[in-house]
Structures are given as structure tokens and as C-alpha cells.
Amino acid sequence: MFDALSERFDGIFSRLRSRGKLSEADIDAVAREIRLALLEADVNVKVVKALIARLKERANGAEVQKSLSPAQQVIKIVHEELITTLGGTSGKLTMSPKPPTVVMMCGLQGAGKTTAAAKLARQLKSQGLQVLLVAADLARPAAVEQLRVLGSRVDVPVWSVPEDGPQDAVEVARTALDEAARLGRNVVIVDTAGRLQIDTELMLELKQVRDVVNPTNTLLVVDAMTGQEAVNVATAFDEAVGLDGVVLTKIDGDARGGAALSVKEVVGKPILFVGTGEKLEDFEPFHPDRMASRILGMGDVLTLIEKAEANFDADVAQRAQESLSKGQFTLEDFLEQMRQVRKMGPIGNIMKMLPGMPKEMKNAEVDEGEINRIEAIICSMTAAERRDPTLINGSRRVRIAKGSGTSTSEVNALLKQFKQVQQMMKALTGGGKRPKLRGLAGMDLSQLQGGN
Amino acid sequence: MEPLLLVLIVALVVVLGVGGLLLARRSRPGVEEDLRPTPPTAPVDTLAPETAPDVALEPEAPPVEPEPERVKPRLRDRLGKTRDAFTGVFSGIASRGKIDDETWDDLEEALILADVGVPTTTKVIDAVRARVGAEKVSDPERVVELLREELVALLTGSDRALGRAESGPSVWMFVGVNGVGKTTSIAKLAQREVDAGHRVVLAAADTFRAAAAEQLATWAARTGSEIVRGQDGADPGSIVFDAMSAAATRGADVVLVDTAGRLHNKVNLMEELKKLRRIVERTDGALREVLLVVDASTGQNGLAQARQFAETVDISGVVLTKLDGTAKGGIVLAIQSELGIPVKVVGVGETADDLIEFDPEEFVAALF
Ligand SMILES: Nc1nc2c(ncn2[C@@H]2O[C@H](COP(=O)(O)OP(=O)(O)O)[C@@H](O)[C@H]2O)c(=O)[nH]1
Ligand SMILES: [Mg+2]
Numbered sequence: 001m002f003d004a005l006s007e008r009f010d011g012i013f014s015r016l017r018s019r020g021k022l023s024e025a026d027i028d029a030v031a032r033e034i035r036l037a038l039l040e041a042d043v044n045v046k047v048v049k050a051l052i053a054r055l056k057e058r059a060n061g062a063e064v065q066k067s068l069s070p071a072q073q074v075i076k077i078v079h080e081e082l083i084t085t086l087g088g089t090s091g092k093l094t095m096s097p098k099p100p101t102v103v104m105m106c107g108l109q110g111a112g113k114t115t116a117a118a119k120l121a122r123q124l125k126s127q128g129l130q131v132l133l134v135a136a137d138l139a140r141p142a143a144v145e146q147l148r149v150l151g152s153r154v155d156v157p158v159w160s161v162p163e164d165g166p167q168d169a170v171e172v173a174r175t176a177l178d179e180a181a182r183l184g185r186n187v188v189i190v191d192t193a194g195r196l197q198i199d200t201e202l203m204l205e206l207k208q209v210r211d212v213v214n215p216t217n218t219l220l221v222v223d224a225m226t227g228q229e230a231v232n233v234a235t236a237f238d239e240a241v242g243l244d245g246v247v248l249t250k251i252d253g254d255a256r257g258g259a260a261l262s263v264k265e266v267v268g269k270p271i272l273f274v275g276t277g278e279k280l281e282d283f284e285p286f287h288p289d290r291m292a293s294r295i296l297g298m299g300d301v302l303t304l305i306e307k308a309e310a311n312f313d314a315d316v317a318q319r320a321q322e323s324l325s326k327g328q329f330t331l332e333d334f335l336e337q338m339r340q341v342r343k344m345g346p347i348g349n350i351m352k353m354l355p356g357m358p359k360e361m362k363n364a365e366v367d368e369g370e371i372n373r374i375e376a377i378i379c380s381m382t383a384a385e386r387r388d389p390t391l392i393n394g395s396r397r398v399r400i401a402k403g404s405g406t407s408t409s410e411v412n413a414l415l416k417q418f419k420q421v422q423q424m425m426k427a428l429t430g431g432g433k434r435p436k437l438r439g440l441a442g443m444d445l446s447q448l449q450g451g452n
Numbered sequence: 453m454e455p456l457l458l459v460l461i462v463a464l465v466v467v468l469g470v471g472g473l474l475l476a477r478r479s480r481p482g483v484e485e486d487l488r489p490t491p492p493t494a495p496v497d498t499l500a501p502e503t504a505p506d507v508a509l510e511p512e513a514p515p516v517e518p519e520p521e522r523v524k525p526r527l528r529d530r531l532g533k534t535r536d537a538f539t540g541v542f543s544g545i546a547s548r549g550k551i552d553d554e555t556w557d558d559l560e561e562a563l564i565l566a567d568v569g570v571p572t573t574t575k576v577i578d579a580v581r582a583r584v585g586a587e588k589v590s591d592p593e594r595v596v597e598l599l600r601e602e603l604v605a606l607l608t609g610s611d612r613a614l615g616r617a618e619s620g621p622s623v624w625m626f627v628g629v630n631g632v633g634k635t636t637s638i639a640k641l642a643q644r645e646v647d648a649g650h651r652v653v654l655a656a657a658d659t660f661r662a663a664a665a666e667q668l669a670t671w672a673a674r675t676g677s678e679i680v681r682g683q684d685g686a687d688p689g690s691i692v693f694d695a696m697s698a699a700a701t702r703g704a705d706v707v708l709v710d711t712a713g714r715l716h717n718k719v720n721l722m723e724e725l726k727k728l729r730r731i732v733e734r735t736d737g738a739l740r741e742v743l744l745v746v747d748a749s750t751g752q753n754g755l756a757q758a759r760q761f762a763e764t765v766d767i768s769g770v771v772l773t774k775l776d777g778t779a780k781g782g783i784v785l786a787i788q789s790e791l792g793i794p795v796k797v798v799g800v801g802e803t804a805d806d807l808i809e810f811d812p813e814e815f816v817a818a819l820f
Contacts, residue, residue: 036570042751045564109774109802110631110747139802141670142663149662149684196777223631227567227751229779250630253715255753278630278660337466350467367720371470421469 027059030074041256041295044231047265055081075296082292086261088270091285093124094244096216099186100132100177104213105247106206106237107221109194112249114143116221116275117191118150119283120247124187125156132185134176135160136209138167139193139202147191154280157183169193169205174212188213197236210241217244219272222263224251230259231266238267248286249275252349260291276349316340329425331386331418335378338371347371376404377414389415542820545592551584555592559599562820566782569752572789576602600816606785607812610794614641615740615768616706621653621699623707623737626771627725627761628745630713633773635664637745637799638708639671640807646676650705655695656681657688657728660712668710675804678702688712688724689731696735707737716760729765743796745771748781758787772810773799780819 031052038048059077095101103120105113114137121131133151135158137143144160151158159176161167173190180188190213195202210218220234220243237243246267248260251274260271271286316336323333344350346368378386380403385391392400392415401408545558556577563573580598589595616622624641626634635658642652654677658664665681672679680695692709699707711728714721732739744767746754761767772781772795784795795810 039564039570040752042567042753045561108749108777110633112631140667142666145663145666146661153662196774198778223747223749225629225747225751225753226749227754227779227783228565229567229749229777232778233749250715252718253629253753254717254756255751259751334466334469338470341466347467347470374470417469421465424465424468 024056024060027056027074031056034074034078037296038258038261041258041297042227042230042262043258043295044228044262044265047231047262050265051078051081051085051261079292079296082261082295083288086264086271086286086288086291088264088288090270090272090287093217093272100180100188101186101217102177102188102190102213102215103217103219104190104192104210104215104241105219105221106192106241107194108196108223108233109140111194111221111223112247112275113137113194113221114147114150114191115278115280116219116247116249116273116283117189118147118154118156119275119280120273121151121156121187121189122154122280123283124189125154129187130183130185131156131187131189132176132180132183133158134172134188134190136169136172136176136190137193138169138172139195143191143193150280157185170208170212173209177213190215197233197240203236203240206241215244218242219245219247220263220267221247221249222259224248224257224259224274225253225255226259228262230262234263234267238269243267243269245269245272247271247273247275251275252277252282256295256297257291258295260286261295313340324425327426329422331378331381331389332383334418334421335375335386338375342368342371373404373406373410374414377401377406377411380404389418542593542596545596548592551590551592551595555595556581559595563782566780566819567749567751567754568782568819569755569786572786575789576606576785603785603816603819604812606789607794607815610788612769612794612796612810614796617738617740621696621704621707621737622740623696623709623732624741624743625709625711625729625732625739625765626743626745627711627765627767628713629715629757630661632713632745632747632750633771633799634658634713634745635667635671635710636802637743637771637773637797637807638668638710639675639804640799641797642671642675642677642708643804644807645706651703652677653695653699653702653704653707654679655692655707655709657691657695658710658712659684659686659688659691664710664712671804677708678704688728692728692731693735696732696737700736716757716764722760722764726764741769741796742767743769743771744793745773746781746784746787747779748772748774748777749779750781750783752783752786754783755786755790758791758793762791762793767793769794769796771795771797771799775818776800776806781815782819 034055035048035052038051039045043051055074055078058081059074062073062077093101093103103117105117107113117133121133124131133147133156135144135147137147138161144163148158148160159172159179161172161175169192176188176190179185190209192206192209193202195206197203218241220237222230222233226233234243234246246260246263246269248257248271251257264271271288271291274284274286276282276284317340320329320333320337323329341347341350377400380400381392385396385400392411397408397411401411404411542562545555548554559580560573560577563576564570568576576599579602580595583589583598583602584595589598614622614624626638628634638654642654645652652675654668654672656665656668656679658668659682662684665679665684669679669681671677678698680691680698682691682694688711695707695709698704709728709732711725712721714725716722729739729742742765744758744761746757750757758767758770770784770787770793772784775781775798787793788795795815798808798810798815800806800808
């Protein structure tokens with residue numbers, strides 16, 4: 001799992017393999033590479049310095065474990081250090097003993113506050129809470145309207161003032177609390193206007209809003225694509241209004257997300273949630289370990305394992321194991337496994353998590369409709385055909401295409417691809433012997449691309 | 453055998469198989485038409501019948517708020533209030549009196565802190581080192597000057613004028629990731645065009661984000677532009693198409709096309725954008741600019757954005773926004789250096805007047 005980064009260090013370390021302990025010189029040699037990796041991931045220069053210092057302290061004189069190469073071991077130490085830094089509890093707001101619990105969202109322009117507010121509202125609502133959204137962004141044109149639309153999509157009321165009346169964010173916030181009491185709401189989420197941390201006037205307004213709503217949770221919303229500036233933003237907002245947590249948005253992009261580390265390091269408050277897409281359900285608790293892997297450029301294997309654990313049906317797994325140990329993996333199995341995988345979430349998201357995935361696949365936006373077509377093709381085959389695809393001749397192809405509403409060339413493509421999947425299964429499981437996960441990373445994935 | 457491991461392997465292979473199949477399909481020209489023009493999210497909307505968008509051409513409205521007095525901003529003024537604190541690096545360099553390793557480290561750090569990124573920083577610093585050697589420089593302050601010169605040199609020589617058609621409306625399309633300031637930048641350019649006596653049509657082709665058309669409509673009214681919009685979830689292609697014909701009949705000079713924000717790694721959404729570009733090209737209007745809007749606080753991902761958008765829709769320039777903050781926008785140096793795509797205009801605030809020309813000298817002076 002440390003493959004991606006460790007390759008860079010293997011050269012440095014190959015001459016050190018025989019030694020028993022990591023020496024200071026060894027660590028210095030690798031520290032520069034780690035520094036680069038962190039800078040490429042947008043971790044703030046100053047934060048990188050602090051991290052490297054801590055790393056050197058921890059790594060100095062550490063025993064080299066037999067199972068790891070020295071490079072892997074240093075990376076493991078870095079990885080652990082990052083997890084510790086990013087860590088803390090996540091995914092939970094502080095609930096006020098005296099409702100309503102007030103959540104105030106703040107941050108730069110365009111960070112994703114409004115969307116995050118609606119996502120949070122949706123999530124809390126699904127936990128049985130009564131939520132009120134408050135539209136206190138009166139600066140950006142149509143921001144209020146945006147929140148109204150999102151509010152109606154998640155079926156949560158939105159408190160706002162009419163556009164032709166006075167536009168005073170502090171007043172909106174004040175009256176929101178009365179409205180919450182009137183509607184018997186136990187959570188109030190306040191969306192505020194985006195502002196630069198150096199805009200003294202707007203920062204003053206934010207403080208005034210905070211003073212009238214007295215938030216239980218003041219959340220800073222940070223775009224995962226933010227660069228070095230993240231520390232300045234976090235520091236200034238924390239000083240001005242006192243942060244309780246962070247929401248990291250747009251992590252469905254391919255930014256490495258070093259900003260998360262920078263922000264966590266300077267404000268020391270937990271990163272609570274991450275935004276993982278444009279849909280309102282794309283909102284998840286933050287996982288320090290995954291973020292650490294991502295910043296270091298490692299695949300998100302942990303998430304995958306977790307999802308598999310949560311969603312896989314033991315019987316189906318058992319059946320797959322049986323077919324594999326018999327050395328046969330049929331289209332029936334393929335279909336069943338595909339359905340299993342889909343339970344873990346959209347296939348596109350899963351592709352992104354796999355280590356060693358070709359870039360084209362990682363970045364592919366998968367239309368679930370296309371996968372439905374694949375399912376439809378297999379479903380239009382007879383049991384015998386699924387067991388033995390060689391039976392499928394020209395006329396059967398036409399029948400299957402017709403039955404599934406696809407074309408014969410699509411059927412052909414699927415059969416061809418399936419053949420490769422079969423071969424791969426064989427290679428990986430070694431005909432039923434212990435499979436090697438490590439082998440996957442080194443596997444030639446190109447054979448599976450463009451099976452046309 | 454550990455069952456979880458097995459399950460994972462099977463899952464992996466299946467996913468790879470499905471992924472490969474999808475890619476294979478996608479690369480076939482015939483299947484490309486399968487890509488739906490509507491955004492793949494917001495399931496409520498996808499079932500809506502493909503009716504023509506309810507297009508309303510709103511007449512040139514008088515500005516709602518008579519703006520008091522309009523002062524044209526300058527980068528220096530905008531930056532003045534905050535930049536003083538950032539001279540630390542160089543007073544440090546100058547005070548040591550000689551050029552040593554620390555000098556180079558400090559310079560490198562200053563550039564990295566400005567989000568220039570490691571590769572471009574290294575390239576520029578190496579160039580300065582070479583000159584320091586060749587010119588036998590010993591004064592550290594001179595090193596700083598040389599660095600500025602190198603950076604300015606990297607940025608000069610580009611044509612920053614926005615392209616115009618010989619006759620008929622010129623079309624400028626705005627693209628970028630979510631929240632960078634596309635819509636606001638359109639408002640700013642609309643203002644500038646209207647001030648110059650040009651007729652402006654705004655095409656509200658972001659039909660995805662809630663109230664995006666509302667936002668653009670407000671700007672249309674404020675700047676005295678016309679807007680062509682459809683309903684939320686309408687096909688952006690038909691809005692662009694209608695905007696083009698409206699522009700032709702109205703004799704508009706420029707059409708500014710607002711598009712939905714999209715992360716560059718979402719293949720379907722990027723394909724949709726490519727399609728939109730093709731639609732513009734098929735009409736009478738002349739596509740003269742495809743502008744990538746980049747937020748100054750963007751880190752190294754900005755380069756990946758530029759690369760992908762360039763590949764998909766062939767961007768002609770960058771609009772750098774939010775330079776009124778403390779973020780330096782150094783990523784545009786990397787974009788210029790690696791991809792040769794220049795910054796064309798700069799956003800320095802939230803009103804329609806907050807637009808300035810990109811001046812390499814000024815920009816570099818503000819970097820550190
Ligand atoms: N301070 C500042 N804010 C800006 C600038 N350009 C845009 N914004 C703000 O950034 C936010 C997102 O802008 P918007 O145009 O809606 O982004 P879009 O999603 O890319 O269309 C809004 O709050 C804008 O007011 C700028 O140059 N400076
Ligand atoms: Mg917009």
C-alpha cells in the first residue's frame with residue numbers, strides 16, 4: 001500500500017538495506033523527498049517544516065522492521081504522523097444541552113458553504129432532527145434563492161428576508177432564532193456570505209452574527225483545492241470567531257488535499273465532514289487515515305475494505321470462493337459480484353479508490369445507466385449461456401441484444417471483456433491458492449482497458 | 453483463504469472489467485451520442501421530457517441600483533492593505549549580506565508559499581542561479597531583482613487581448629471548477645463591454661446549480677446586458693443555441709456564456725462541455741475565447757485543471773479571480789510555464805467593476 005511513494009525512495013535506501021537501524025543520515029536523505037511530496041500536495045511550507053521535524057524525531061534510531069524496507073518504514077512513520085495530525089473525532093457535531101443547537105458556516109467565497117449547509121441539514125434531518133436553514137448570505141446575488149431551492153429539495157424550511165426589504169445579515173440571524181422556537185426546531189444551520197479573512201468590515205459582520213446566534217458549532221468550510229493560503233484563512237477565521245470544526249469540500253476532485261493538514265495543524269479543531277460530490281447526499285464523515293494516504297499519494301484501500309465489509313453478503317462471497325476454487329468464474333458469478341460491488345456505492349467512486357487504477361478509469365465519470373445495460377445483457381442470456389459463453393453464436397447474439405435492448409457489438413464487447421476478467425481471476429487466485437493482493441499493484445492493468 | 457481478501461480481489465477484477473468495458477464503449481464514435489446532455493446528477497430532473505427550454509429574452513433592463521461613483525480598481529491599491537507584512541523574506545535575504553544556501557532556500561520558500569509549485573519554482577530558481585554564476589553576482593538584493601526579472605520574463609510576450617469577430621457577435625465562453633468566480637467574472641466583463649458601448653448577451657448555460665440563472669439575471673440587470681435563460685435542469689446546449697440566435701437578431705457584439713462549474717476529473721461533465729463548445733462553433737457567432745476561471749487561492753490542482761480543460765475544450769486564456777485576498781495566485785505561473793496559457797484578466801473584488809488587466813510586473817511585485 002505504500003508502493004506509490006516508496007518507489008521514490010527505493011534508490012536512496014537500497015544501499016542501506018543491511019543496516020539494522022534508521023540513522024539520522026538515512027532519514028535526512030528521505031526527508032527531502034517527503035517534503036516534496038507534501039508540497040506537491042499543497043501542505044503549507046511551514047506546516048511541512050514542523051512535520052519533518054517531528055518525523056525526524058520519531059524515526060531517528062527506530063528499529064528497521066524485517067517486513068518493511070527502510071523506505072516503507074519511513075513512509076509508515078510519516079503516514080502515522082499524518083494520521084495523528086489529522087486525527088481527532090469526526091462526523092459529530094456538538095449538540096447543545098439547551099436546544100436549538102446552532103451551526104454557523106463560514107469561509108471564503110466559493111468554498112461551498114451553501115451546499116454544505118444543505119447537505120448537513122439533510123443528514124441531520126435523516127437522523128430525526130428538526131432543522132431550520134438560515135439564509136444569511138445577502139452579498140452574493142441569488143444566494144438566498146439557492147438556499148431556498150436546496151432547502152426544498154431536502155425538505156427543510158429556510159428562514160430568509162424578502163429581497164426588497166432591508167438586507168441585514170445580523171437581523172436575519174437574530175430573527176432566525178425566534179423562527180426556530182416558533183417552529184419547534186432543534187437545529188439551526190446558518191449559511192453566511194463568503195468573505196476574505198482580511199476584509200475587516202465583513203469579518204466584523206461575521207462576529208456580530210456569531211454574537212446573536214451564539215453557535216454551538218462554528219464550522220470553517222474549506223475547498224480541498226486550496227493551496228498555501230489555507231493556513232492564513234484558518235488562522236484568521238479562528239481568531240475572529242473561534243472555530244469548532246472544519247468541513248472539507250470538493251474532495252471528489254483529484255486535489256491531494258494538503259490544505260486539510262494545514263488547517264488542522266493551525267486551528268487544531270477536528271475536520272468533521274467532507275463533501276464528496278454535487279449531490280446533496282454526497283457528504284461523509286472525515287477519515288484521517290484516508291486523507292493521510294491521499295496526501296501521500298497512496299490509494300484509498302482502507303475505504304474500500306470498509307465498504308466491502310459493510311456491504312458484502314457472506315453467502316455470495318462464499319459462492320464466489322467456491323467457483324474460483326473450482327477454477328471457473330462464470331457470467332453468473334460476474335453478474336452477482338457486479339451487483340455486490342454496486343451496493344458499495346457508485347462504481348465510479350469505487351474505481352477512484354483502487355490502488356494502481358489506470359488514470360483513465362480513475363477519472364471516468366461512470367454513468368450507472370451504462371452498467372444497467374451490462375446487467376441487462378447478462379440477464380438476457382440463458383443459464384447455459386451464462387455458464388458457457390462459447391455457446392453464444394450469431395443468432396444467440398442477436399437474441400440477447402434484442403432482449404436487452406442493446407446492440408450485438410455491445411454483446412460482443414462484453415463477452416470479450418469477460419474473457420479477460422476470467423483470465424485475470426485465474427492468474428490472481430492461482431487456481432484456488434492464496435491470492436496475493438500485492439500482485440495487483442504490479443499487474444498489467446492495460447490488458448483490461450479498451451477491450452475492443 | 454481470508455474471505456474479505458478474496459471478496460476484494462473479485463470486486464477489483466469485476467470493477468476493472470466493467471471499467472474497461474465502459475472505456476471501450478466510450479472510445480467508439482457511435483456510442484458517444486449516448487452521453488446525455490443533461491447533468492447526470494439531480495435525479496428528479498433527468499426524467500423531465502426533452503422540451504425546448506422556456507427561453508425568455510429579457511429586454512435590456514435599467515440598472516437596478518444606481519451605483520454611486522465607479523472607481524476603476526488597481527491591483528496596487530487592492531493589495532496595499534495587506535502586502536506590507538510579506539516583505540519579511542527579502543529583508544532577511546538582504547540582511548545576511550551574502551548569497552548562500554539559505555538565500556536560495558528562502559527564495560524557493562517564497563515562491564512555494566505563493567503557490568507557484570515545485571517544478572516551476574525549481575525551473576525559475578535554476579535560471580536565476582545560472583545568471584548569478586554567469587554575471588558573478590554577489591549582492592543578495594541583486595538576486596531578488598534577477599528573480600523578479602525571470603518571473604516577469606516568463607509571463608511576458610503573450611497576447612492578452614480578448615478575441616473579437618470581424619463581423620457579428622464574438623462569443624466568450626467561461627469554464628472552470630465549482631465556485632471559482634465564473635458568473636461574477638462574466639458580470640465584470642459584461643460591465644466593461646457595456647461601458648464601451650457594446651451590446652452584450654449573457655447565456656445562462658449553468659442550468660445545474662440551484663438559482664444560477666437567477667444570479668446571472670441579477671448581473672444582467674445590474675450591468676445592462678440581455679440574458680437568455682431556461683429553466684433549472686434545461687439542456688445547456690439549447691440555451692447556448694438560443695442565445696446565439698438572439699444575439700444575431702439583436703445585433704449583439706458579444707455573447708458571454710456561463711457554464712456550470714465542474715471538476716475536471718468528471719469525464720461525463722467534461723464531455724458535456726465539449727459538446728457545448730461544438731454547438732457554439734456550429735452557429736453563426738464566432739467563438740473567440742474559452743476562458744478558464746481560476747481562483748487565486750487554488751493550489752497545485754490548478755495545473756491539473758488547466759491541463760484537463762485545455763485538452764477538452766482548448767482554453768485560450770485564464771481569468772484569475774480573488775486576487776484582492778492574500779492569496780498570490782502563483783499557480784498561473786505554472787500554467788503559463790507548463791502549458792503556455794496566459795492570464796487575460798484579473799478579478800479583484802465582488803462588484804462588476806472589480807476587473808483589471810493582467811500586468812506581469814505588478815503581479816510579480818505582489819508575489820512576495
Ligand atoms: N473577493 C472576491 N470574490 C470573488 C471574486 N470573483 C468572484 N468572487 C466571489 O466568489 C463567489 C463565487 O462566485 P461565482 O461567480 O458564483 O462562482 P462560479 O460558481 O464559478 O460561477 C461569489 O461569492 C463571488 O462574489 C473576486 O475577484 N474577489
Ligand atoms: Mg456560476
